[in-house]
Amino acid sequence: MTTLYGNYHSRASRALWLLEEIKLPFKLTHVVQAVRLADPLAPDAPLNTRSAEFRKLSPMGAIPVLEDDGLILAESLAINLHLARKSGGPLAPANERELALMEQWALFAATWIENDTLALTLLYRRGEQDSEAGRQEIARLTGKLARPLAALEAHLEGHSHMVGGRFTVADINTAEILRYGMAYPQLLDAYPRLARWLELCHARAGFRDMWRKFEAEPV
Ligand SMILES: N[C@@H](CCC(=O)N[C@@H](CS)C(=O)NCC(=O)O)C(=O)O
Incomplete structure (x- = not known):
């Protein structure tokens, strides 16, 4: 049994997109970010990242978490690499060399890009983009x-995709x-x-199916 804890308006979207692509049956247990709730510890609060029950799975109190046949896995990019390998098929690494490259790009994106693209999303969400400080x-x-x-642009000069000449994890x-950086529409100009x-x-x-559910989910 595969259970993903999280919601569409979170980094769980990465795993939800992958799950659409690989068509692996799974259950989504809805866990909301505590910051979105007035009182996350209230007795009637929905399951959230500060709930004691969820903290047993995620001591960090962060979504997504995957529970997969007894394996508890946090970190969205590791979850995706695991699910892709488990399912096999074209999205998965075909060999050790591809796996190494997929891990390289996951760490590259997480360490060189994510903090700053996320900061762009949060800045726009706070409506600061037109202020002098925002600019x-x-x-x-x-x-x-x-x-x-x-560096990514240079990579794509010689490659159609990140790894293996085909769409993968x-x-x-x-x-x-x-995508977080696209809050600033000129980012890739x-x-x-x-x-x-x-x-x-x-x-x-797979993305469009995930996105429809993203848009249908109340924030
Ligand atoms: N590096 C982690 C980051 C996880 C993370 O920060 N998740 C956010 C939602 S996108 C969260 O759960 N925040 C907890 C909260 O806001 O209470 C991953 O990629 O899975």
Whole structure:
């Protein structure tokens, strides 16, 4: 039995996209971020990242968490790599070399990109984009992102996808981290290959199915 704890408006979306692609039967147990609740510890609060029951699975109090035949796994990108390998098929690494590259790109996106793309999303969510301070922060964040985005653009000059010349879990992991940055619509203007690749990732039925559920889920 495969259970994913989380919700569509969280990093669980990465695993939910992958699960749409690989068609693995699973149960989604809805866990909401504590910061979204007035009193997450109230007796009638929905299951959330501070609930004692959930903290037994995630001492960090973070979603997503995967429970898979007794394996408890946190970290969205590790969850995706595990699910892809378990399911086999074209999204999974075909060999050790591809696995190494998929791990490389997951760590690359998590360490070089995610903090700054997430900061862009949060800045827009706070409505700060048109203030002077907001504009300066956008310039600072996009400045920091220039180096890893240029590296991805250069990679896509010689490759159709992140790994293996086909759509894989490495594309999902990278695309989901980049998506946070798209709150700032001009982010990829200087990176046409990256923009096109992201567009193609988002045109997939698996992403569109996940996104429909994302949009239907109350925040
Ligand atoms: N590196 C972790 C980060 C997990 C994380 O921070 N999740 C957020 C939601 S996207 C969370 O659960 N925050 C807890 C809270 O806001 O209470 C991963 O990729 O899974």
